[in-house]
Amino acid sequence: xxxxxxxxxxxxxxxxxxxxxxxxxxxxxxxxxxxxxxxxxxxxxxxxxxxxxxxxxxxxxxxxxxxxxxxxxxxxxxxxxxxxxxxxxxxxxxxxxxxxxxxxxxxxxxxxxxxxxxxxxxxxxxxxxxxxxxxxxxxxxxxxxxxxxxxxxxxxxxxxxxxxxxxxxxxxxxxxxxxxxxxxxxxxxxxxxxxxxxxxxxxxxxxxxxxxxxxxxxxxxxxxxxxxxxxxxxxxxxxxxxxxxxxxxxxxxxxxxxxxxxxxxxxxxxxxxxxxxxxxxxxxxxxxxxxxxxxxxxxxxxxxxxxxxxxxxxxxxxxxxxxxxxxxxxxxxxxxxxxxxxxxxxxxxxxxxxxxxxxxxxxxxxxxxxxxxxxxxxxxxxxxxxxxxxxxxxxxxxxxxxxxxxxxxxxxxxxxxxxxxxxxxxxxxxxxxxxxxxxxxxxxxxxxxxxx
Numbered sequence: 001x002x003x004x005x006x007x008x009x010x011x012x013x014x015x016x017x018x019x020x021x022x023x024x025x026x027x028x029x030x031x032x033x034x035x036x037x038x039x040x041x042x043x044x045x046x047x048x049x050x051x052x053x054x055x056x057x058x059x060x061x062x063x064x065x066x067x068x069x070x071x072x073x074x075x076x077x078x079x080x081x082x083x084x085x086x087x088x089x090x091x092x093x094x095x096x097x098x099x100x101x102x103x104x105x106x107x108x109x110x111x112x113x114x115x116x117x118x119x120x121x122x123x124x125x126x127x128x129x130x131x132x133x134x135x136x137x138x139x140x141x142x143x144x145x146x147x148x149x150x151x152x153x154x155x156x157x158x159x160x161x162x163x164x165x166x167x168x169x170x171x172x173x174x175x176x177x178x179x180x181x182x183x184x185x186x187x188x189x190x191x192x193x194x195x196x197x198x199x200x201x202x203x204x205x206x207x208x209x210x211x212x213x214x215x216x217x218x219x220x221x222x223x224x225x226x227x228x229x230x231x232x233x234x235x236x237x238x239x240x241x242x243x244x245x246x247x248x249x250x251x252x253x254x255x256x257x258x259x260x261x262x263x264x265x266x267x268x269x270x271x272x273x274x275x276x277x278x279x280x281x282x283x284x285x286x287x288x289x290x291x292x293x294x295x296x297x298x299x300x301x302x303x304x305x306x307x308x309x310x311x312x313x314x315x316x317x318x319x320x321x322x323x324x325x326x327x328x329x330x331x332x333x334x335x336x337x338x339x340x341x342x343x344x345x346x347x348x349x350x351x352x353x354x355x356x357x358x359x360x361x362x363x364x365x366x367x368x369x370x371x372x373x374x375x376x377x378x379x380x381x382x383x384x385x386x387x388x389x390x391x392x393x394x395x396x397x398x399x400x401x402x403x404x405x406x407x408x409x410x411x412x413x414x415x416x417x418x419x420x421x422x423x424x425x426x427x428x429x430x431x432x433x434x435x436x437x438x439x440x441x442x443x444x445x446x447x448x449x450x451x452x
Contacts, residue, residue: 121147365450
């Protein structure tokens, strides 16, 4: 990466973290060149790029200023510190780049975008996705790839499908993805849970369930589990793949945060299966923006025809305009640059979060029993295990009065499943200064429930 791109990325991150307020002035060119230890022309190039992206503007003899949000944007209360929301920070949305890609897609694919497509997806995007997935150690043929309207659609189809193993139950981690839980319960799909904690899952219990229950598929988030933030080590992923083969159970692997993985050796379960029983799901909603509604599903050969038929009945095809724009966004290199920017920003927030949790933990007394330590956790969320006596609903109400937003974990569990008193913390929409302030207020409030 060129030096001006590093400066550009760092300034974008600081603007997104509200270090430089809307309408506020940036340091002078001389100050920036001294701070980054580069010549002025390098700084000017970075500032001109920021200006072309409408993040800053220049005033003659006055300097550069941060652009204010447009009047039709959704206002966010200035004092709110939100540890509940998991959607990406709108400050990182690639508005201008993607607008360009949409316009280019209309010119490039105009004969394909305004008619019905195919259930599988835009052919050019499928080829592009095949190459991208190989970077994640997911090797597959184009014939096994399907564009879906978000991972949620893929999960809905899979829950409804009759599987070749003739089994009927869905097994999910607890806690787990709340919208999938709601979907399964709402539609009366036979479902059961297996406890997941910071240490992972009990593999003996997983084997017992695979052996004794009619499990058609096991839904798992091996990487950066939501809401816990922890990941499975390699040996556990290999064991899950081996158990799936042994007991004829499919695995649905939701790898929604693959783009934020800092460890290049952290392969998905799919890499240890060869595509026979692992259904791999890839989302773009957390790395780009939720409204894109484009995801990818890698479907084993034994399910391709069924999945295609069910998807065609569900929606004929996923948004062709979005598919065309995404193909251009990937092909142009814009996605790689955006991924680097957002990874750097979230990594910085994660470091601040870990430091603040360590620094302020004594304020909580014994109200916090455990917290995730080390680097092998999600860059955007983590969890605390609270004393069983801490009432999360009451805690959330007290913090809300201090403009700190948390969300009780109850919706991440199946009805009746035993719950651990986890407190989930997301920092995807909390700037670094907000994290510092918010964690201090959280720990102070937790101290009310602890024994000193």
